[in-house]
Amino acid sequence: MPKEKIVFFCQSCGAESSKWMGQCPACKEWNTLVEEIVSAKKGSKVVRTETRAKVTKLKDIESAEEQRITTQITELDRVLGGGIVPGSMVLVGGDPGIGKSTLLLQVCRNLAASNQNILYVSGEESLQQIKIRAERIGEFSDNLSLLCETNLEVVGEIVGKERPKVVVIDSIQTMYNENVASAPGSVSQVRESTGSLLQLAKGLGIAVFVIGHVTKEGVVAGPRVLEHMVDTVLYFEGDRHAAYRILRGVKNRFGSTNEIGVFEMRSEGLEEVENPSEFMLGGKPEGASGSVVACSMEGSRPILLEVQALVCHSNFGIPRRTAAGTDFNRVNLLMAVLEKRVGLQMGNCDAYVNIAGGIKMNEPAIDLGIILALVSSYKNRPIDEKTICFGEVGLSGEVRAVNMAEQRILEAKKLGFTTCIVPEVSKASLHKIEGIQIIGVKNVKEAIDKMV
Ligand code: TYD
Ligand code: MG
Numbered sequence: 001m002p003k004e005k006i007v008f009f010c011q012s013c014g015a016e017s018s019k020w021m022g023q024c025p026a027c028k029e030w031n032t033l034v035e036e037i038v039s040a041k042k043g044s045k046v047v048r049t050e051t052r053a054k055v056t057k058l059k060d061i062e063s064a065e066e067q068r069i070t071t072q073i074t075e076l077d078r079v080l081g082g083g084i085v086p087g088s089m090v091l092v093g094g095d096p097g098i099g100k101s102t103l104l105l106q107v108c109r110n111l112a113a114s115n116q117n118i119l120y121v122s123g124e125e126s127l128q129q130i131k132i133r134a135e136r137i138g139e140f141s142d143n144l145s146l147l148c149e150t151n152l153e154v155v156g157e158i159v160g161k162e163r164p165k166v167v168v169i170d171s172i173q174t175m176y177n178e179n180v181a182s183a184p185g186s187v188s189q190v191r192e193s194t195g196s197l198l199q200l201a202k203g204l205g206i207a208v209f210v211i212g213h214v215t216k217e218g219v220v221a222g223p224r225v226l227e228h229m230v231d232t233v234l235y236f237e238g239d240r241h242a243a244y245r246i247l248r249g250v251k252n253r254f255g256s257t258n259e260i261g262v263f264e265m266r267s268e269g270l271e272e273v274e275n276p277s278e279f280m281l282g283g284k285p286e287g288a289s290g291s292v293v294a295c296s297m298e299g300s301r302p303i304l305l306e307v308q309a310l311v312c313h314s315n316f317g318i319p320r321r322t323a324a325g326t327d328f329n330r331v332n333l334l335m336a337v338l339e340k341r342v343g344l345q346m347g348n349c350d351a352y353v354n355i356a357g358g359i360k361m362n363e364p365a366i367d368l369g370i371i372l373a374l375v376s377s378y379k380n381r382p383i384d385e386k387t388i389c390f391g392e393v394g395l396s397g398e399v400r401a402v403n404m405a406e407q408r409i410l411e412a413k414k415l416g417f418t419t420c421i422v423p424e425v426s427k428a429s430l431h432k433i434e435g436i437q438i439i440g441v442k443n444v445k446e447a448i449d450k451m452v
Contacts, residue, residue, distance in 0.1 A: 008033040009187035036182035066254075069165065069207065072110040075262060075272045076103070078299075079234060079247050081255015084166065087205040088254060089198055091172075091226060093212045094236030099245055100211045101125070103236070103263070103270055104168045105133060107209070111166055112143040119164040123150040123174030137269040150184065152177050152193050156200055168209045169197065172226070194229050227251060239358040244273060246359060249299070259299030277304035277415055280357045286385060290377030293388040293417070294369025295408040296361045302404070302411040304388060306356040307366060309373035314350045325355030326370065327362055334370050334393060341397030342445050344378060365402040367393035368421065371444055375452045383451055388412045389421035397444040401425040409433055421447055 008017045011034050015026035024032050068083030077083050080090070094100050105120065112118045122130060127148055134140055145162065149155055152175050159167055169175060173185040175193040182188050194210065201208040212226065214235075227233050233251040238244055247261040262273040273279050281304055285291060290309045295302055314320065323331040331353045338344045353370055355361050368391035376383050390408055391399040402408075405426040410433065412420055419437045422430070427440030441447040 004037050004181060007036055007038050007188075009036050010034075011187060014187050014191070034186065036186050036188050038181060038188055069111065069116070071107045072114070073107065073261075073272060074274075076107065076247065079249045079252075079259045079261045080232065081249075081252055081259075084207045085231070085254045086165070086207055087201055088231040089194075089201045089208045089210065089229075090232040090234060091210050091212055091230045092234050092236060093214045096213055098236045098238065099263070099265055099270055100236055101170055102133065102137070102265075103247070104170070104209055104211065105130070106137055106269055108144050108166070108168060109134075109137060109140050112141040115141075115143060116165040117143055117145070117162065118166050118168075119145050119147060119159065119162060120168045120170070121147045121149055121155055122170040123148070124171050136267065150174050150176055152196055156196065159200055159204070159206065163204065164206060166207045166209065167200075169211065171211045171213060172197075173213055190226060191229075194226050198229055237360065242358055244279065244357070245270065256299055260301070260303075277302070277411060280305045280359065281415070284356070284385075287382050289380045289382045290373050291356075292369050292373045292376060292383045293412075294366040295388055295390045295412065296363040296366050297402075297404055297408065298363075302408045303359075303361075304411060304415060304417075305359060305361060305366075307369040307373045308354045308356055309370065309377045310352045311346065311349045311374055311377040314348050319348060320350040321352070323353045325358060325360050326353060326366065330362075330364075330367070331370060333395075334367060335374065337393060337395065337397050337444060338371065338374060341443070342375075342448060344375065346374075346378065349378070364392040365390045365408075367391065368399060368423075368441075368444075368447060372421075372447060372451055375448050379452055381452050384419065386417050387419040387421065387451065388417050389447070389451075391421070391423040391426075391441070391447075393444060399423045399441050399443055399447060405430055406433075409436060409438065412436065421451065 008020050010024040010032045012029045012032045013027035015024055017033060020033055023030050068085055070083040071077055092100050108118045108120050127146055130146055147158060172190055172193055176184040176189055177192045177196060180189050180192045197208050231253040235248045235250055236245055238246050243264050245263045245265060249257045249259045251257060262276040263270040264273050284306050292307050293304055294307050295304050321332060335346050335351060339346050368389045371393055372383060372389055390402055392402055394400050401423045405422055409420050413436045421439050421441055424440035424442045427438055439450060
């Protein structure tokens with residue numbers, strides 16, 4: 001019998017400790033250490049007479065044409081960097097009920113339809129429940145196999161026998177490894193399970209999709225370690241009550257990160273949204289103060305969005321400030337810039353900033369949008385509806401250059417906007433674009449004078 005030992009794991013960052021502590025010494029979170037039983041590893045003796053590992057020169061490695069399997073869902077392919085790479089491991093995280101199982105079942109459906117052997121392993125739902133979901137989505141081909149199993153050894157055996165092209169593991173938190181004593185979903189279980197799936201993926205060249213639930217703080221429940229192990233991490237986000245969902249690439253060894261895919265949840269599954277800007281601007285009020293259209297680059301794609309602000313007199317000593325969809329501290333900073341560099345007395349005002357549509361945007365290029373929305377609401381003067389703006393705002397109130405200005409302007413033109421407020425520095429490098437007026441601004445004051 002191997003000896004069992006008790007270890008405490010932080011459920012937030014995966015740090016290990018031999019005794020319980022109120023605060024995790026690694027990530028400084030409180031009350032996250034949980035007791036887990038780990039069987040001590042048998043002392044394995046490493047006997048090496050000759051090493052089989054060989055050093056190879058980079059120039060001697062043949063560059064294999066990287067073949068990708070397309071999921072036939074353009075939005076997903078883009079986030080993956082052009083399709084599924086065989087032998088890769090993709091983690092799909094998101095809140096419960098956001099649509100992870102639905103998305104991956106649709107992926108399975110498309111892949112199976114193109115004559116590839118696919119295995120969907122569910123540890124959460126019964127075969128009947130998956131069938132009900134599949135019936136909502138549509139016709140399925142015969143190449144899709146389902147398995148309800150939580151024991152990873154059994155999964156491994158079946159995968160070895162069936163040799164599917166793609167395996168989907170519906171929730172890593174339900175899987176367990178018999179060699180680990182702690183409960184499914186605990187840090188050591190999830191880590192071990194991911195490790196054995198990784199071996200399966202790399203060993204047999206099978207692409208593995210792993211679904212992971214996230215905690216309310218927005219990290220994959222339990223271990224951050226999981227993110228280091230897998231090749232690609234995708235997060236599914238969006239308001240569960242709203243129809244659209246955003247799939248965001250957070251890490252990608254085979255493509256660029258920051259790409260997003262936009263979907264809409266319909267009664268017959270997830271539908272791609274081809275023009276997200278149009279979608280985001282739907283329902284924008286006309287002639288209202290405190291609303292302005294800004295542009296943010298998400299990976300290679302510009303997205304127009306509406307920044308809303310409401311500034312009103314505060315009835316209490318300490319003004320209330322909230323920011324939905326953007327960084328709260330950034331909003332506070334921009335308000336300080338307005339106070340000091342433009343001379344607006346915002347110290348006794350409540351301010352609420354919102355990115356309409358519930359999407360989260362943290363690119364500094366929307367700074368100018370936030371500033372203009374705040375001032376527009378403060379002065380109660382609407383901003384011209386056919387105008388968009390973008391630019392990063394510095395602490396001295398200067399408007400700094402942003403990248404890919406031209407793409408942003410072209411996107412605005414496509415949606416019928418006629419004026420663009422851009423950083424003066426970016427304007428210099430721009431070609432003339434027909435049908436749209438480009439106004440360069442050096443600082444916040446200039447932008448406000450021109451617009452509000
Ligand atoms: P699901 O994929 O089960 O979420 P997750 O696996 O991330 O927990 O999605 C569940 C939600 O999606 C559920 O509230 C019902 C809704 N839904 C639709 O609106 N249309 C559909 O066609 C399907 C399959 C689900
Ligand atoms: Mg699910």
